[in-house]
Amino acid sequence: MARPRNPLLSRERIVAAALELVDTEGLTALSTRRLAAVLGVSGPSLYNHFATKEQLMDAVVDEVVGEVDLSMWESVDTDGWAGPVTAWARSYRAALVAHPNLVPVLAQGPGRRANSLRLADAVFGGLVDAGWARGDATRIGALMRYFVYGSALGSFAGGFVDDQEIYAAEYPHLGQAHLLAEHRRSVDEGAFETGLTALVEGLSRQYPHPRRPTPGPSAAPSAAPPTGPRPRP
Known part of the structure; x- marks a missing residue:
């Protein structure tokens, strides 16, 4: 049999093409018709692989x-939560950024996406294992997500044009702003x-010593003798 002119479709090939299309042209460029043409x-x-555009976008x-990388969350203790948080962020x-x-x-959140749920589970579990209360772990995880998303959403330096005259006359404190784009990455x-x-560092000061997880009800009782006077018979 003759080989098909185009490689057979697979989920992996469709996802890769869709990702490249979004990367180069934006979310609005992704449509079934456009993606089919690219492929x-x-x-x-x-x-046959994705029933809806929403399923494709999730993938x-x-x-x-x-x-x-989530490997830093595999072993966390109360003395080392800051390192994993930093490396994960x-x-x-x-x-x-890519x-x-x-x-x-x-x-919008993890929804039903497997890798997204795996990430949320690893971060929350790692913080709880480090001794943070579950409520604190939830808030810290959310805080870091807000910060990471915001930093990746756009470029501060890229928002200024390379034209000194725009800033010099009316914005005296932005006299060097036209140079920012040149140093965008740094x-x-x-x-x-x-x-x-x-x-x-702020979290470390606010919560200097996360409490260790409380032993469960199955934990063995302490063998130390009771203190204080013995009750009289």
Whole structure:
């Protein structure tokens, strides 16, 4: 039999093409018709793998979340929570910076996406294992997500144009703003690192000693003798 002119479709190939389309042209560019044209297939053939566009988008987003390193959460104790938080935030941001057009979708929450739920489980579990109360762990996880998403959503330095005359006349404190775009990466990464350090150190001061998890009801009772006077018979 002759080989098909186009490679057979697979979920992996569809997701990769959709991700590239979103990366290069934005979320609005992703449609069944456009994706089918990129893949060189008919539109209905995509429905053999994804029943809806929402299912396809979930798969694309989860592919990106799967790039985030979670290994730092595998072993956490009360003396070492700051390191895993810092390493995870850096890995998370790196994945999002590589695909900034997906950040608005990611910000909606994990939904039913497997990698996204695995990430939430690892972070929450790691913080609880480190001794944080469950409510505090939830708030810290949310706080870090807000910070990482915001830092990946856009470029502060890239928001200024390379034209000194725009700023010189009316904005005296922005006399060097036209140079920011030239140093976009260092400015944006420096701002992220400054904020990350401030958040972690602030949490350390606010909660200097996370309490260790309380032993469950099955824990063995202490063998130490009771203190104080013995009751009289």
